[in-house]
Amino acid sequence: MSVISRPSLGKYPSLPSHEETAEKLTKFFFRSDHGPRKLVKRQALATFFDIMYILDSSSSVSDWEFQRAVQAIQTMVAKSKRDNRHAVITIATRAKTFMNFSSRADAVRKLRGISRSGGKTNTQDALELAFQMFTTSKYGSTPGGLARVLVVTDGRSNIEKHRTERKAFKLKANGIEVFVIAIGDYLEGMDELARMANTKYAHMYRVEDVKGLARVVKLIPRLQEREATNYYGGRPPIEGNAASNAKLQRHQ
Secondary structure (H helix, E strand, O other): OOOOOOOOOOOOOOOOOHHHHHHHHHHHHOOOOOOOOOOOHHHHOOOOEEEEEEEEOOOOOOHHHHHHHHHHHHHHHHOOOOOOEEEEEEEOOOOEEEEEEEOHHHHHHHHHHOOOOOOOOOHHHHHHHHHHHHHOHHHOOOOOOEEEEEEEEOOOOOOOHHHHHHHHHHHHHOOEEEEEEEEOOOOOOHHHHHHHOOOHHHHEEEEOOHHHHHHHHHHHHHHHHHHHHHHHOOOOOOOOOHHHHHHHHHOO
16 A cells, blocks of 8 residues: 555445444554555654644534534544644634644643634645644654644635645655545545545545544444454454455455
């Protein structure tokens, strides 16, 4: 799996179940091993991640939806590896740094003070700002460390959108993985979101709304325990989830 591969779009199926989405997040986003991707030598020694959360704060997202999404991100931060560091950018007419790279505990606390700004959706500006924050020491990133971006948005960009895919490629070409959570049961703009992600299968996720995102995140602690057991010795697949387990096995 190449860091700079361009996802094959194909046709988008119906929304996956919450269980399947939670399984993929647990397997590909929360796993602390390096996974099947290329690393430069300085990254191979890293045991934790710098994680950038890019949150859609535009007018297409209500205050209530934004706060529910933030609560989901707080839970994800709390369930991540203790040594990971977390930063937050909000997307609106301009991208803004809400939080530099911080410890798990500090990130959860600081996220309580975030608010929606409203405006348009300038995703390319957020991706460029993310690159600067990963590559400039003043933001608290780990030089040469493993890095991930998680974009949480309800649709495609509408400011300089021709630059969005290029800015995402710039991150990926520098060893920074890009994950996307698309909120909504729409298809408009899905091509742009899929091209932002490293791969369509392992890095692109969909939920029907912020309630669905909350349900997915709530499943993660149980699945993390199961993932750890499978990783270190194996356990039979959970009954009643054969189709999802078979799909994961095909992609291993």
